[in-house]
Amino acid sequence: MPNSSLLIGGIVAIVGFFVIPVVGLLIGFVAGIYLAERRRLGSHDQAWPSTKNAIKAVGLGILIEFLAAFSAALVWGIAVVTG
Numbered sequence: 001m002p003n004s005s006l007l008i009g010g011i012v013a014i015v016g017f018f019v020i021p022v023v024g025l026l027i028g029f030v031a032g033i034y035l036a037e038r039r040r041l042g043s044h045d046q047a048w049p050s051t052k053n054a055i056k057a058v059g060l061g062i063l064i065e066f067l068a069a070f071s072a073a074l075v076w077g078i079a080v081v082t083g
Contacts, residue, residue, distance in 0.1 A: 001037075001050060001054050001057075002040070003035035004036065005033055005040065005054070006033070006054065007027045008032045008033070008035070008036040009028075009030075009032035009033035009036065009054070010029070010032070011032065012028040012029065012031055012032025012035070013025050013026075013028040013029035013032060014028070015028055016028020016029070016031070016032075016063070021083065022059055029055075029058075030051065033051050033054050033055070034047055034051045037050045037051050037054075042043060
């Protein structure tokens with residue numbers, strides 16, 4: 001997946017956030033990546049699996065960041081309680 005597809009997904013996500021409050025960010029991101037991949041690859045049969053892989057990769061990255069932040073907060077909380 002080229003970075004340009006992720007960039008287009010991010011831009012459409014920001015627009016979607018303001019057009020459809022609350023869920024527009026997610027819908028815009030998926031739609032932006034799909035449209036960029038459809039333009040790049042030329043067909044739905046190739047663009048949709050690529051879009052699903054991008055969504056899984058971004059979701060995994062968010063999960064890793066969340067777990068790292070939760071771990072840091074947990075260590076900090078333990079240090080405050082025992083300190």
